[in-house]
Amino acid sequence: VQLQQSGPGLVKPSQTLSLTCAISGDSVSNIDIAWNWIRLSPSRGLEWLGRTYYRSKWYNDYAVSLKSRITVTPDTSKNQFSLQLNSVTPEDTAVYFCARDPGHSLDVWGQGTTVTVSS
Amino acid sequence: DVVMTQSPLSLPVNLGQPASISCRSSQSLVHRDGNTYLSWFQQRPGQSPRRLIYRVSDRDSGAPDRFSGSGSGTDFTLKISRVEAEDVGLYYCMQSTHWPHYTFGQGTRLEIK
Numbered sequence: 001v002q003l004q005q006s007g008p009g010l011v012k013p014s015q016t017l018s019l020t021c022a023i024s025g026d027s028v029s030n031i032d033i034a035w036n037w038i039r040l041s042p043s044r045g046l047e048w049l050g051r052t053y054y055r056s057k058w059y060n061d062y063a064v065s066l067k068s069r070i071t072v073t074p075d076t077s078k079n080q081f082s083l084q085l086n087s088v089t090p091e092d093t094a095v096y097f098c099a100r101d102p103g104h105s106l107d108v109w110g111q112g113t114t115v116t117v118s119s
Numbered sequence: 120d121v122v123m124t125q126s127p128l129s130l131p132v133n134l135g136q137p138a139s140i141s142c143r144s145s146q147s148l149v150h151r152d153g154n155t156y157l158s159w160f161q162q163r164p165g166q167s168p169r170r171l172i173y174r175v176s177d178r179d180s181g182a183p184d185r186f187s188g189s190g191s192g193t194d195f196t197l198k199i200s201r202v203e204a205e206d207v208g209l210y211y212c213m214q215s216t217h218w219p220h221y222t223f224g225q226g227t228r229l230e231i232k
Contacts, residue, residue: 036221046168046211046223061219064120097167104156104215107179109167 001025003098003110011092011117017085021098021110028074028081029054034101037072037083040112041094051101052081088117121146121217125210125224131232138199140227142212147192149216156215159188159197162226163208172197199229207231 007019021035028035034053040046050062050072062070071084085092098110122145132138148155159172170179172188175195185200199206212224 045225046213048221048223051219063220101215104150104154104218105158105170105173106160106168106213106215106221107170107173109169112167 001100001108003100003108005096005098005110005113007113007115009114009116011088011115012119013089013117014087017083017088017092017096017115017117019083019096019098019113019115020080021082022078022080023100024079026100028052028079029076031055032102035072035074035081036099036101036106038097038099038106039094040097043091044094047094049083049085049096053101090117093117120220121148121214121222123212123214123222123224125212125227128225128227130227130229132199132202132229133232134204135201138202138206138229140197140210140212140229142190142195142197142224144193144195144214146217148195148214149192154216155191157188157190157195158213158215159186160211160213161206161208162211163205166208168211202229202231204231 002024004022011017034051036051037049052072052074069086074081095112099106100108124143126141157175160168162168171182176188187198209226215221
């Protein structure tokens with residue numbers, strides 16, 4: 001299983017951060033898996049952001065601190081999932097990772113995307 | 120959210136010597152299914168985190184057998200029996216018992232003396 005991330009490395013304040021994680025060797029619709037986003041910053045360390053998963057229908061979970069700004073969306077046609085974070089500020093500057101969860105852990109990670117929020 | 124506290128935050132070690140990292144949780148990590156979902160990750164410079172240990176003591180395939188995990192309840196330990204140069208990096212514990220919000224320790228930086 002491999003996860004390949006894509007998306008811009010620079011986002012202006014108040015705009016939307018958008019990243020995509022393409023899956024190979026597994027399916028975004030796998031009923032035994034959840035697909036996650038995590039970020040790493042000097043001030044907050046590793047922070048779990050949110051996930052999407054399919055269990056006869058699609059579900060999402062989000063970090064409470066981001067719940068009003070975050071959306072994680074699956075794309076079954078492209079076998080990938082995406083992160084959108086609205087109204088970003090410099091505090092959202094971080095390295096963002098996608099990761100697979102086969103059940104109470106994170107076993108495969110994407111390569112990471114450094115996102116800087118700056119005008 | 121469950122708070123994970125690691126110590127030490129910096130760990131200088133001589134090559135060939137053992138190393139130990141502690142991780143404590145603010146709540147018990149025993150899940151209602153009887154399992155304890157505590158993982159350890161290694162992040163080498165410039166790389167993504169890589170899982171070494173899951174469910175306290177299960178080692179991932181590909182993780183060297185000099186790495187071992189132990190503990191129960193709220194206290195957990197990652198041990199390296201003999202540190203090698205390739206072990207330099209950051210180490211994180213993560214709890215995934217308390218769904219849906221997984222939480223991580225602050226990270227421990229291992230360096231060679």
